[in-house]
Amino acid sequence: MSAGEFNSWQTVQAEVLRRINSREWRPGEFIPNEAELAVEFGCARATVNRALRALAESGLLDRRRKAGTRVALNPVRKATLAIPVIRYEIEGKGQSYRHTVLSKQRAAPPAGIRARMRTEPGVKLMHLVTLHLADGKPYVFGDRWINTEAVPGIETADLNAQSANEWLVANIPFEGGDFTFSAMTAGPREAEILACKEGEGLFVIERSTWNAAHVITTVRLTFAPGYRMHTEI
Amino acid sequence: MSAGEFNSWQTVQAEVLRRINSREWRPGEFIPNEAELAVEFGCARATVNRALRALAESGLLDRRRKAGTRVALNPVRKATLAIPVIRYEIEGKGQSYRHTVLSKQRAAPPAGIRARMRTEPGVKLMHLVTLHLADGKPYVFGDRWINTEAVPGIETADLNAQSANEWLVANIPFEGGDFTFSAMTAGPREAEILACKEGEGLFVIERSTWNAAHVITTVRLTFAPGYRMHTEI
DNA sequence: CAGATTAATATGTATATACTTATAGTTCAA
DNA sequence: TTGAACTATAAGTATATACATATTAATCTG
Known part of the structure; x- marks a missing residue:
């Protein structure tokens, strides 16, 4: 089985993938260690390491020091989806973008938001409701809370x-x-x-972002009917 | 600015991140090349490469050969969301899992499905409607088409x-x-x-998977009200 | 025999060096 | 002035070597 020459990490990766897919190496099974594979493939251990590390990152292998590398039992497929800035998303479709602020005020948030923002009771946050339009038609509206303490400059x-x-x-x-x-x-x-009509199903994204010290903002985006979020793996 | 010692790729990455966040390196701007950074950080170029490559993969840097490395202008934040096997998802919540096949037949798919499956007109596929239940209550139902030609053994x-x-x-x-x-x-x-009630908003996932030769299957998962899909970055 | 100690081992990482490859920029020719 | 050819450059990769680190397995103790 000393198959030819696999001297780039991509070819090593492809060969490992082939063996996983062909069940030569079965789910849950340990595969040979890096040193052995390096000898078999006729390349350096670092090259094998690079290939296996990439496969582990994408969820197909489980690796642990000393224990070794095994084929993942239940390969959790991970889709990486890009979170777009709404303007780019709309303009990317060739539509015109516009947005309007429906309301902006300082207020103490309701309990649910306060929990997400991790602020003390009574602390006021900036509350902002914004509508984004594509070609003049409502596209999505955002109900957002901002921790002004974490965001210097937002007030102005x-x-x-x-x-x-x-x-x-x-x-x-x-x-x-x-x-x-x-x-x-x-x-x-x-x-x-x-x-839109009352009773229509709407797609919703809720998102919070934080830095080391604070939850910066939490927003609920409610999209007009027909919105689709797409990704590939 | 010859800041101390950054001799692991993680510390290099952290320092680069700091400079991006502190605007020392501004969006769109080129950063010094690997060799220069290696000298400044007092480490090998390979170490810098590892750090920058990781940041590029996560979307914060743009890299091109010969051109160099620049801070991403619009950092597309990528969330990696795990696509769960429904049974694991349900059992993971401590609920019991059960599923029933509502219908199973061979049929020529409608045009929309045929386009997604990339099959010829008239080719029959397996059409499967399945309901998955959590603690006996409907959780999600799947309307699935399978290319039997691409999937030996599925018939039996x-x-x-x-x-x-x-x-x-x-x-x-x-x-x-x-x-x-x-x-x-x-x-x-x-x-x-x-x-559920007619008129309720339902969350829907449509998914196709393929290998080199065929589209294997396409499925539309319609979740019962209240379903939430969650991820972190 | 339970629990602590030690050794062995596979992955993880760092480094110097060398070579490859894509491509921005320049030069040159039609 | 367009475009083809060339060159210089920065990232990309491969390799040998060395050491670090987590963790299992074996061994030693009480």
């Missing part, structure tokens, strides 16, 4: 000129975020804002 | 014992897939199958 920013999301992306570095995707049924408010 | 598989998805994951290696997430409004059929 002109959020009519640049949407809060864009302003934040451009000005406030963040370290992590979480995303929830779901569906909701349009009520009177959504129907009015998005110019 | 007992899809009552093991769901089609699980059978496929365990038996048919695939190379790529695409995913679409959207919302729909429950019609009479969805309301009946999912035991």
Whole structure:
């Protein structure tokens, strides 16, 4: 089985993939260690390491020091989906982009938001409701809370000129975020804002972003009917 | 600025991140090349390469040969979301899992499906409708088409014992897939199958998977109200 | 025999060196 | 002035070597 020459990490990766797919190496099974594979493939261990590391990152292999490398039992397929800035998404489709601020005020958030923002009771946040339009038609509206303490400069920013999301992306570095995707049924408010019928199913993204010290912002994006989010693996 | 010692790729990465976040290196701007950074950080070029490559993969840097490395202008944040096998997802919540096959037949698919499956007109596929239940309550139902030509053995598989998805994951290696997430409004059929009210908003995942030669399967998963898909970055 | 100690081992990482490859920029020719 | 040919450059990769680190397995103790 000393198959020819696999002297680039891509060819090594391809060969390992082939063996996994052909069940030569079965799920849960340990595969030979890096040193052995390097000899068999006629390449350096670092090359094997690169190939296996990439496969482990994509979820097909499980690796542990000393224990070794095994074919993943239940390969969790990971789709990486790009989170777009709404303006780019709309303009990318060749449509015109516009947004309007429906309301902007300082207020103490309801309990649910406060929990997500991890702020003390009574602390006021900036509450912003924005509608984004594609070719003049409602596309998505965002109900956003911003921790003004974590975001110096937001108070004086002109959020009519640049949407809060864009302003934040451009000005406030963040370290992590979480995303929830779901569906909701349009009520009177959504129907009015998005110019759709009450009772329609709407796609919803909830997103929080944070840095080391604070939760920066949490936003709920409710999309007009027909929105589709797409990704490939 | 010859800042101390950055002699592991993680510390190099952290320092580069710091400079990006602090705007020392601004979006769109070229950063010094690997060799220069290696000298400045007091480490090998390979170490810098590892750090920058990781940052490029996560979308914060743009790299091109000869041109160099620049800070990404619009950092596309990528969330990697794990595509779960439904049984694991349900059992992971501590609920009991059960599934039933509502219908299974060979049929020529409608045009939309045929386009996705890339089959010739008249070719019959396996059409499978399955309901998955959590603690006995409808959780999601799947409307699936399988290219039997691409999937040897599926005809004789007992899809009552093991769901089609699980059978496929365990038996048919695939190379790529695409995913679409959207919302729909429950019609009479969805309301009946999912035991929900007509007019409720439902979360929908459409997914196709393929290997080198064929589109293997395409499935539309319609979730009962309340479903939320979550991910972090 | 339970629990602590030690050894063995596979992956993880760092480094110097060398070569490859894509491509931006320049030069040259039609 | 366009475009083809060339060149210089920065990232990309491969390799040998060395050492670090996590973790299993074996061994030693009480």
